[in-house]
Every structure is written in structure tokens, then in C-alpha cells.
Amino acid sequence: MKQNNKGKKSKWFCSKCGGPLEEGPVKAEYLGGNFEIELLECPKCKNVLITQELAAGQMLEVEKSLEDK
Amino acid sequence: MDLEKLLSMQKLCINDNPAACVTECPIHVDVKGFICEIRKGNFEEAYRILKKRMPFINVIGLVCDHPCEALCVTNTSGNAISIHELEKAVVIYGSIAKIKTLPMPKVDKKIAVIGGGISGIICAYDLNQKGYSVDIYEKENEIGGSLLNMPEIILNPKLIKEEIIKLEEQGIEIKLNQEITPEKLKDITLEYDAVFIGSGEWNEKFNVDEVTMQTDTEKVFAGGRIVSGCESVIQSVQTGRCAAVSIDRFVYKKSLTALREKEGSYKSILKVDMENEKISPRIKPENGTFTKEEAINDALRCVQCECHKCVKACVHLQKEKLDPKAYIRTINQNERIILGDHYANKTINSCTECGLCGAVCPTSINMADIIKETRISMVSRNKMPLSAHDFALKDMEFTNSKYFELIKHQPGKNNSKYVFYPGCQLSATYSEYVIKTYNYLMEKLDGGVGLYLGCCGAPAKWAGRQEQFDSSIEKIKLNLEKLGNPIVITACSTCFSNFGENLKNIRIKSLWDIFDEKGLPLGAKSGNGKILAVHDACTTRNEKGIQESIRNIAKRLNYKIEEPEFTKKNTKCCGYGGLVYYTNKEFSREVTQDRIKDSGNDFLAYCAMCRDLFVLKGKKTYHILDLIYGSGKEEISDMKVPTLSDRRSNRIKLKKELLDSLWGEKMEIKDEYNDIKIVIGQELRNKIEDELILDGDIKRVIGYAEKTNDSFYNPENGHILAWKRFVNITFWVEYKKVNDSFNIINAYSHRMEVKGV
Numbered sequence: 064m065k066q067n068n069k070g071k072k073s074k075w076f077c078s079k080c081g082g083p084l085e086e087g088p089v090k091a092e093y094l095g096g097n098f099e100i101e102l103l104e105c106p107k108c109k110n111v112l113i114t115q116e117l118a119a120g121q122m123l124e125v126e127k128s129l130e131d132k
Numbered sequence: 133m134d135l136e137k138l139l140s141m142q143k144l145c146i147n148d149n150p151a152a153c154v155t156e157c158p159i160h161v162d163v164k165g166f167i168c169e170i171r172k173g174n175f176e177e178a179y180r181i182l183k184k185r186m187p188f189i190n191v192i193g194l195v196c197d198h199p200c201e202a203l204c205v206t207n208t209s210g211n212a213i214s215i216h217e218l219e220k221a222v223v224i225y226g227s228i229a230k231i232k233t234l235p236m237p238k239v240d241k242k243i244a245v246i247g248g249g250i251s252g253i254i255c256a257y258d259l260n261q262k263g264y265s266v267d268i269y270e271k272e273n274e275i276g277g278s279l280l281n282m283p284e285i286i287l288n289p290k291l292i293k294e295e296i297i298k299l300e301e302q303g304i305e306i307k308l309n310q311e312i313t314p315e316k317l318k319d320i321t322l323e324y325d326a327v328f329i330g331s332g333e334w335n336e337k338f339n340v341d342e343v344t345m346q347t348d349t350e351k352v353f354a355g356g357r358i359v360s361g362c363e364s365v366i367q368s369v370q371t372g373r374c375a376a377v378s379i380d381r382f383v384y385k386k387s388l389t390a391l392r393e394k395e396g397s398y399k400s401i402l403k404v405d406m407e408n409e410k411i412s413p414r415i416k417p418e419n420g421t422f423t424k425e426e427a428i429n430d431a432l433r434c435v436q437c438e439c440h441k442c443v444k445a446c447v448h449l450q451k452e453k454l455d456p457k458a459y460i461r462t463i464n465q466n467e468r469i470i471l472g473d474h475y476a477n478k479t480i481n482s483c484t485e486c487g488l489c490g491a492v493c494p495t496s497i498n499m500a501d502i503i504k505e506t507r508i509s510m511v512s513r514n515k516m517p518l519s520a521h522d523f524a525l526k527d528m529e530f531t532n533s534k535y536f537e538l539i540k541h542q543p544g545k546n547n548s549k550y551v552f553y554p555g556c557q558l559s560a561t562y563s564e565y566v567i568k569t570y571n572y573l574m575e576k577l578d579g580g581v582g583l584y585l586g587c588c589g590a591p592a593k594w595a596g597r598q599e600q601f602d603s604s605i606e607k608i609k610l611n612l613e614k615l616g617n618p619i620v621i622t623a624c625s626t627c628f629s630n631f632g633e634n635l636k637n638i639r640i641k642s643l644w645d646i647f648d649e650k651g652l653p654l655g656a657k658s659g660n661g662k663i664l665a666v667h668d669a670c671t672t673r674n675e676k677g678i679q680e681s682i683r684n685i686a687k688r689l690n691y692k693i694e695e696p697e698f699t700k701k702n703t704k705c706c707g708y709g710g711l712v713y714y715t716n717k718e719f720s721r722e723v724t725q726d727r728i729k730d731s732g733n734d735f736l737a738y739c740a741m742c743r744d745l746f747v748l749k750g751k752k753t754y755h756i757l758d759l760i761y762g763s764g765k766e767e768i769s770d771m772k773v774p775t776l777s778d779r780r781s782n783r784i785k786l787k788k789e790l791l792d793s794l795w796g797e798k799m800e801i802k803d804e805y806n807d808i809k810i811v812i813g814q815e816l817r818n819k820i821e822d823e824l825i826l827d828g829d830i831k832r833v834i835g836y837a838e839k840t841n842d843s844f845y846n847p848e849n850g851h852i853l854a855w856k857r858f859v860n861i862t863f864w865v866e867y868k869k870v871n872d873s874f875n876i877i878n879a880y881s882h883r884m885e886v887k888g889v
Contacts, residue, residue, distance in 0.1 A: 075844035075853060078837075084844070093884040094518070102886070105844075111886050112844055112853065113864060118882040126883050130517035131473045 075112060077105035084112060094129045141502060142460040144495040146401050151437035153200040153215060155400040158370035161185045163200055163215055170218055170431035175424065179226025182219060187257045187373065191279060191295050192250075193223035195287055196366050199397065205404050205437060206411045213434045214414055214422075221427035239263040241383050244324040246312045247331030249277025250365060251356030254372030255328045255379075256304050262380055266304050269320075271311040277332060277356075278363070285420070321351050326379045330356040330372060343395075344388040345375035353378055370396055403494045404437045411435075442489035442499070445698065447726040449489065449499075451719065452479050456489065456497045463506050474515055480506050481520050482716045484709030484723060485594060486670035491701050503710070507596025518860070519883060520715045521595035523824040526859075527780075531556045531587035532604065534801060536783040538585040539611050542574055543794045548618040549579025552643075553631075555624030556587045557740040558757075560779035563786035565757040566623075568653075569643065570790070573621065576650045582615050585787055588627040594711040605634045612638070621646060625671040625678060625739055644738060644756065648681035652688060657764030659691035664754060665731035666693055667746070668703035669739040676700070682738050682756055689759050696730040704730070706742035713745070717822060724749045734769055744773045775817065777827035803828070805835030809873035816876060825863060825879050832856060833865040834874055851877055857885065 073084045084103040089111050091098045103112040113122070149155075153163035162181050169178035183189050198216035206212050241264050245256045248270035256266045268275060276292050300306060312320065314336050321327055329352065338347045338354065345353045355371030357363065374395055381388050415430040417423070422430065442456060443449045454462060466476035483503040490498025510516040530536065536559070541548050552573050554566045573581045589604035612620065612635070619639040622628040631640055664686060672678045679700050683693050698704045707713060707724035728735075728751045735753040737743040746753040752769035754762070762768045774782055788799040808831040812820070820830075837843040837854030844853045855864045862885070866878040 074846045074848060076847060078841050078843040078845045078852065090887040091884050092887055098884075109888055110842060110844070111888060113855070113862070113882060113886065115864070115878060115880040118864065118880050122882050122884050126519065127517070128473065130519060131475070131477050 073103050073112075075103070077108050077110060079108045079110070080105065082107055093126055094132075096125075096129050098125070137505075138460050138464060138502065141497055142457050144497050145439075145455065145457045146403060146495060147439040147455055148457065149402040150400060151402055151404075152203040152205060152400040153213075153437075155398050156200045156203040157185075158199070158366050158396050159185050159187075159373060160394075161200075161219075164434070164436055166222060167213065167215075167218060167431045167434045168436060170222065170427055171434070173424070173428055175222055175226035175427075176229035177226075178222045179229045180231060182222050182226075183231060187254050187261075187369065188295065190223055190227055191287065191292060192254075192365065192369055193219050194291075195279065195282055197364050199364070199366065203400075205406055206409075206433065206435060208411060211411050211414050211433075214417075214430050217417055217422050218427055218431060221422040221424070224421065225424055225427075236261060236263040238265070241265070241325040242267070242323070243379060244269060244320045244327045246317070246320075246327065246329045247277065247356065248272075248275025248306065249330055249332050249356055250279060250368040251359075251372035251375070252277070252328065252330035253299070254369050255330060255353075255355060255376045257299065258373055258376035259379060260299075260302055260304050262376070264380075264383075267324075268304060268306045269310040269312050270306065270308050271331075273308050275306055275308070278365075317352070321349065325351075325383050327352045328372075328375050328379065329354040329358070330368075330375075332357045334358055341388075343374075343392055344378040345371060346378055346382070346388060351382070353382075402437055403439055403441075404435065405439075405441060406435070409435050439494065441492040441494070442497070445488050445492050445702070445704075447723055448483050448719070451722070452482070454479075456493075456499055459499060460502065463502065467506070467509065477510070477515075477517055477520075478716065480510070481517070481710075482712055482719050484670070484705040484707070484712050486703075486705035486709045487673055488670070488698070488702060488704055491673060500710075504593075504596070507594075508598050509596075511596040511598070516596060521591065521597075521711050522860070523776075524591040524711050524714050525595055525597065525600070527776075528556075528587045528589070528591040528604075530780060531783065532607075535780070536585055536787055538583060538787050538790065539615065540584075540795065541582045541615065542580045545580040547580050548582030548615045550577050551582035551584050551612070551615055551618040551620055553584045553586075553588075553620050553622045553624075553627055555622065555627045555740075556783065557744075557779070558623050559585060559786050560782045561740040561744055561774055562755065562757055563782050563789070565755075565761050566786060567790065567793075568761050569623070569757070570794075572653050573643075573646065576646070580618075581621075582618055583790065584611065584615070584620075585783075585790075586611075588624070588630045590626045590630055591711060593630065594709070601634075605630075609635055625669040625675065628675070628678070629671045642675070642678045642681065644678055644681040644685065647760065648684045652685065652760055656689055656760050657762065659686070659689050659759065661690060661692055663692045663694050663733045664736035665696050665733040666699065667696070667706070667727065667735045667737045667742055667753075668700055669737070669742055670703055670705045670709055671739075673701050673703060678738075682736070685756060686736060686759060691736070691759065693736075694731060694733050698730060706737070706739070706745045708741040708745055713741075714824065720745075721749065747771070748773050775821055776824065780826065780828070803831075805831040808835055810834070810867075810876050811870075811873055812876045816878065820879050823879075823881065825881055829858065829863045829881075830865050830876060830879055832858065833863050834867060837865075862886070 085106050086101050087104050088099050089102040091100055151164050154160055166178040166181040186192055201212045201215050204212040243259050243264050243266045245252045245268045248268045256268050260266050340347055340354045340359050345355050347354050353375040355375045356368045359371050360367040378388050415426050462476050466474050485500040487498055487500040552570050559566050589601045592601035621641050621643050623643040631638055668679055704727045707720040713720045724745045735746055737753050738756040743753045743755045747770055754769050758768045791797040791799050833854050833856045836856045851866050851868050853866045855862055861881050863881045867874045867876050
């Protein structure tokens with residue numbers, strides 16, 4: 064699972080500290096399945112951004128397949 | 133789930149049973165199968181199918197006396213499919229078919245066949261195929277028996293000779309001019325491993341076992357006319373074949389009688405619905421024999437018997453390409469998967485549990501019952517996909533919370549002879565009608581009419597959450613006890629059936645029966661003879677009284693009633709049943725569409741969800757309360773359908789209004805972020821509706837983000853992107869603040885939990 068951020072600098076900034084977002088490994092979990100995903104996050108405030116593309120795409124697929132296990 | 137129970141249901145399905153033409157044929161030629169090939173013009177494949185069951189095919193195929201035709205389901209006024217003419221055509225046009233045969237290993241056993249008539253030839257043919265060495269003893273100077281007496285136009289003697297030569301080439305020895313007397317038989321019996329007598333006449337009497345064709349003499353079997361007692365060619369074939377099976381078993385000392393119930397003609401149990409079949413007249417061969425084209429056209433008249441009444445009626449079974457037998461097999465497999473995907477979960481969660489399959493099935497196999505059990509089993513094994521029914525269950529929780537639940541005696545009374553239970557969806561769509569109805573009931577009924585707002589537990593039941601359903605029913609039972617066990621008046625047929633089935637000793641009445649009995653309120657507008665197609669709710673399938681009341685009310689208001697093909701006990705689902713509306717929205721829409729096509733007239737429904745789903749698909753539909761309390765104008769038949777968010781706020785509003793206007797009580801429930809003003813365009817509205825995102829979810833995300841500043845912002849356009857996780861879903865909202873309201877740009881959600889860096 065990977066968010067496609069390549070080649071485009073994120074237009075989003077952290078509201079809290081005003082800083083730019085950076086790509087980094089983030090832990091995610093669903094139904095006992097653990098994943099590490101490269102996601103955009105605020106390196107200072109640690110807030111992580113999930114795009115619709117990821118939520119409705121690969122993430123949904125993984126959720127569905129875990130639900131059917 | 134109880135596997136035995138499932139398997140036994142599977143056995144009840146009659147669809148796999150052969151058609152009457154096949155069971156009536158003494159040797160069970162796959163008539164339906166070869167006709168199917170003729171329809172495609174494939175005579176060679178038809179020949180292969182015919183040959184599988186028919187020995188000595190090039191002769192028998194031309195002279196069979198076809199008892200099948202009399203039993204053909206199309207045999208009304210003499211129009212049965214010309215099965216015999218078709219089999220002739222198959223022999224004529226298909227015998228060039230290449231058929232691969234594996235040479236049977238020779239068996240070191242010798243069989244004597246006495247009499248070279250039809251049964252003798254068949255017995256010899258079958259045993260030769262099994263590898264035996266067979267000698268035919270014939271008293272005349274050629275074999276063929278009664279075949280030789282056939283008119284030349286039916287059977288050319290030259291052809292018989294050719295076919296007999298083939299028998300000899302296969303290794304059958306034919307001994308001509310050999311009359312076998314009872315004395316000679318004794319010698320032959322000693323010399324051979326078994327003997328078959330098919331001589332047509334025999335001067336000694338012997339008893340022949342009907343099932344095995346064995347005579348009193350163990351080694352001697354008999355067949356043909358002396359056994360069948362008739363001239364039927366195909367019966368003689370059957371006795372020869374039957375004896376060959378017995379001889380084979382006898383020689384190898386196997387049971388002669390085991391598993392022989394279905395040899396010879398028997399009655400087919402397949403039921404075929406001919407009501408809507410139009411049978412065109414028989415096609416007569418212009419020149420005595422069918423041309424290929426004539427054969428194809430006659431074969432096209434065949435209805436290709438099958439039952440599949442359920443499949444024909446149910447769009448779910450059609451879509452999944454499953455009949456009950458295959459479906460039960462699929463469920464069984466899905467239940468047993470230990471490693472790997474439960475591939476059938478989506479299928480199982482796409483049944484509307486409407487019960488139509490059970491209503492039309494000749495053996496009453498009701499997939500709804502099986503699916504209900506399966507879902508319960510999935511939940512109990514923790515294998516039910518979490519997302520499938522989550523929204524509906526949360527909605528049920530909401531409906532049974534302080535936001536909607538209300539249990540009251542009639543204002544000014546301390547007891548209730550009745551209690552009105554409008555249900556959750558009528559309250560969400562037609563809150564105004566609910567108030568009017570309650571006032572009507574209080575006016576018409578003596579002894580006090582209480583009010584109970586809540587959910588009957590249907591979502592838990594559909595979701596297979598048995599425990600949750602049971603506890604919800606238990607709670608309702610206690611609440612009714614507190615009210616003094618009044619007669620429950622339900623508007624919703626799902627509430628009616630859930631209460632009726634699960635609350636012991638409940639006294640229950642449908643609101644529609646009350647309207648029918650007590651008369652309609654003054655001011656109800658006339659329908660002026662407008663025709664409406666009644667759509668019965670699937671949960672009233674077996675409630676004739678409710679169905680009648682609805683029709684009576686409509687007729688009294690001067691509407692004309694159209695009964696669609698699927699009506700009353702055979703009604704179809706609207707697309708909401710079994711929570712399919714949430715689990716498989718795309719398919720739910722197909723179910724709605726499938727129902728809509730059943731009539732060109734506007735619909736009359738009496739379940740709020742049925743009405744809403746039809747209207748969403750563009751079908752003008754009146755709710756029965758539209759007839760009673762509506763303006764009489766056509767617009768109400770396509771009145772806007774509330775969104776999922778509207779449904780919740782309408783329920784809150786209804787409770788608030790009732791409490792205020794009838795009991796003078798103020799409802800004080802305040803949500804922290806409820807007053808946030810949001811603006812959502814229609815396109816996004818449709819998207820969030822499909823993705824089951826509520827306005828309340830959006831407001832809470834914004835409220836939380838505005839308070840904590842936990843969000844992202846885009847300096848180019850001033851948009852904010854915020855998120856908040858509620859229970860098991862993270863909602864994301866992209867928005868822009870404009871004055872004192874928030875324009876919603878986008879909203880989406882996911883279930884996976886991001887744990888951070």
C-alpha cells in the first residue's frame with residue numbers, strides 16, 4: 064500500500080505548526096493485520112494525511128480482503 | 133451451521149431430476165440433451181448423446197415406438213415435440229459423427245444368447261461392449277426377428293444387414309439355423325457362463341424376475357416379448373439391456389438387485405410451469421423424414437424442461453448464477469474455509485431474504501431461512517465482514533436511543549388498551565403522517581392508545597446478530613409489559629412480522645386493518661379511478677389480511693387496483709430487504725429496477741422503504757398514507773426521498789414535536805456540533821449517501837478540527853482537510869469556511885486505523 068506522492072510536492076501544510084508535510088513510514092492496523100505505509104505526515108506534529116485516492120483505493124481493498132479472511 | 137440440515141434442504145431441490153421424456157424412455161435416452169443440440173444444428177453431437185444410451189442405434193433409432201412423446205409436457209392437443217422424428221433425423225444426419233471408443237479388455241467369460249430378435253441383439257451387443265464373448269443362436273437363417281418384418285419405408289433390410297455385419301466384426305458370433313430345445317438348453321447352460329433367452333416364443337413356462345430378468349434357473353435370463361408381453365421395440369431393448377446388466381453382475385457374483393430402482397420407465401418428479409408457455413403446432417416432415425431445417429424448427433418448440441422457478445423469479449439467484457442446490461454447496465464450502473478468502477461472503481450478504489424463492493418452490497426450499505442461519509453462523513464465528521452491516525446496526529442503536537425512543541400512554545391517561553408502533557422508517561420519511569395517524573387512532577379507539585417510537589430490531593436480524601436481536605426484543609417485551617401489554621398497532625410490516633414471530637402472547641394488529649375496519653378519516657381525497665399497481669411488502673407475503681386491507685382502503689378511495697405478476701404471496705423485494713441496500717448498493721438498485729419493470733402503472737406501497745427506493749429509481753409510487761392523508765396531487769408520488777442524514781433528523785424532530793404538542797414536554801438533547809452550518813452540493817451529497825457518511829459525521833470532524841487545529845491546510849485555495857475517528861471509522865472532510873458556514877468540498881472515510889509514526 065502506498066500513497067502516490069511522487070513527483071508532486073504536497074499542496075497541504077500542517078495547520079498546527081504551518082510546516083510542510085514529508086513522506087515517511089507510518090504504522091496502520093485493521094482486524095489484527097499490521098502494515099507499514101509510506102504516507103505524508105507532519106514531521107513535527109506527527110499528524111498523518113490519508114488521501115481519498117488511498118482510502119477508496121488500495122486501503123479499501125486491503126480492508127475488504129482482511130474482512131473476508 | 134447445521135450441515136445435516138443444509139444438506140437435507142439440498143436434496144429437496146427437484147431441478148436436477150430428468151424430464152418426463154427421459155424418465156419415460158425405458159433406456160433413459162437424454163432426450164432433452166439431444167434436442168438441445170439439434171436446436172443448435174449440431175446433429176453429430178446429438179448423435180453422440182443418443183448413442184450413449186441407445187444400443188444398435190442406427191436401427192433402433194429408426195424404429196423406436198417412442199413412449200416418451202405421450203408424456204411430453206407439450207403434449208396438449210397432440211402437439212408434443214416429434215421426439216421420434218427428431219431421433220430419426222439424428223441417426224440420418226448425425227451418424228457420421230466420429231466417436232472415440234476405448235477397446236474394452238476382453239473378459240474370459242462366454243455368454244449364449246438364444247434368439248436373434250431385438251432383445252437378443254441388444255443383450256449380445258451390451259455384453260460384447262463389456263468384453264464378453266457372445267454367441268447368438270438363431271433358429272432362422274438370419275437374425276433380426278421382428279425387425280425383419282418392418283415395412284421397407286421405415287427400415288431398409290439392407291441397413292439391418294449392414295448393422296449385423298458390424299456386430300460380427302465386433303466379435304459376436306452368430307450361429308444360424310440352430311433351434312434350441314429345452315434339452316439343448318441344458319447343454320448350453322453347462323457350456324456357457326450364462327444364457328439369455330430372447331426368442332419371442334419358448335415352449336416351456338418359466339418365472340422371470342421383473343427386476344433382474346433372471347429365471348428359476350440361476351444361470352438363465354430371459355427378455356423380449358416373452359417377458360414384456362408386448363410388441364414395443366424399446367421395451368424389448370430395455371429387457372435385453374436389463375438382462376445384460378444382470379448377467380454381468382451374476383458372472384462376477386455381485387448383487388443382482390442393488391441400485392436398480394431407476395431402470396425402466398418411471399414417473400418424473402420434475403415440475404415444469406407451462407402456464408406461460410405457448411406451444412406452437414407440430415412440424416410435419418414434408419417428405420416423410422425431417423429435413424435438417426424442419427428438425428431444428430421442431431426442436432426449437434421444445435421447452436427444455438426445468439423447474440428453476442426460484443431462479444426465474446429471483447434476480448439474486450440469476451445474478452449469482454446459482455440455484456438452491458449450488459447455493460447450498462457454495463455456503464457449505466464458504467463455511468468450511470480455514471485458510472484463504474471466504475469468497476462467498478458478498479453473495480450471502482446480497483440475498484434480500486425476501487422469501488420469494490420459497491414461495492414459488494414446489495418443495496418449499498426457502499433460501500431466506502438458509503441465508504439467515506448462515507449469517508448467524510458467520511457472526512458467531514467472527515467471520516461476518518465488519519463493514520457489511522455496521523451502518524445499519526449503528527442506525528438501529530441510534531433509533532433505540534434517547535434521540536428517538538419514546539414510550540408513553542395516551543396524553544391524560546394512565547393505561548393503554550392499544551399502543552401505536554409506527555416504526556423507524558415511516559417516522560423518518562413521513563413524520564407528519566405519523567402524527568396524523570396517531571391522532572386518528574386516539575380518536576377512533578377507546579381505552580387509551582399509547583405511543584412507542586423505536587426500532588423492532590430488523591437490522592440486527594438481517595445482519596445475523598442474533599444476540600443483539602434477542603436483547604432488543606427482550607427490551608420491547610419489558611416496555612410493553614410496563615404499558616400493560618396493550619394491543620400493538622404496527623404500520624410497518626417488518627415490525628409486524630418480527631413482533632408476531634418473536635414476542636409470545638403478543639396481541640398485534642396492522643394499522644391498515646384498523647383503517648379498513650374503523651373507516652378512513654374525513655378529507656381523504658378520491659383517486660378518481662386512477663389505476664395503481666399494488667406492491668406488497670415482502671414481509672407480508674403470508675399476511676392475507678393486511679394485503680386485503682390495503683386493497684380495500686385503495687378501492688374505497690376510488691382507486692383501481694392492478695395486481696402485478698408477482699403479487700401477494702409471490703411479491704418481490706423492493707431492494708432494501710436483508711440490508712442489501714447497505715451491503716451491496718449496486719445490486720440493491722438492480723433489485724429495485726427488477727421490481728419496477730413489473731408494471732407500467734404507478735405503484736402503491738405500504739412500506740416506507742419500498743416507497744422510497746422506487747421513487748429513488750424514478751418510479752412514481754404512492755404510500756398508502758399518501759392516499760389517506762395526501763393532498764391528492766400527483767407530485768406526492770415522486771416526493772423527495774430523505775437522505776440518511778434526513779432520516780435521523782426527521783426522527784429526532786418527530787419525537788420533539790410529539791412530546792411538545794401532545795404531552796407538553798420539551799426535548800432537551802443538544803449535540804455539541806449540531807449547530808454547525810454545512811453546505812453540500814448535490815454531486816457530493818450523492819457520493820456521501822452512497823458511502824454512508826452522515827452530515828453529523830462531517831459536522832463533528834469540522835467541530836473537532838476547528839477546536840484543536842488538528843488538520844491540514846492548502847494555502848493556494850484556503851481549503852482545510854480534517855479527520856476524526858469515531859468508533860471504528862475515520863472520516864475525512866475537505867472544507868472551506870465561508871462566513872459562518874462551511875462549504876464541504878469532499879468527504880471520505882476508511883476503517884483502517886492509522887497508528888502513527
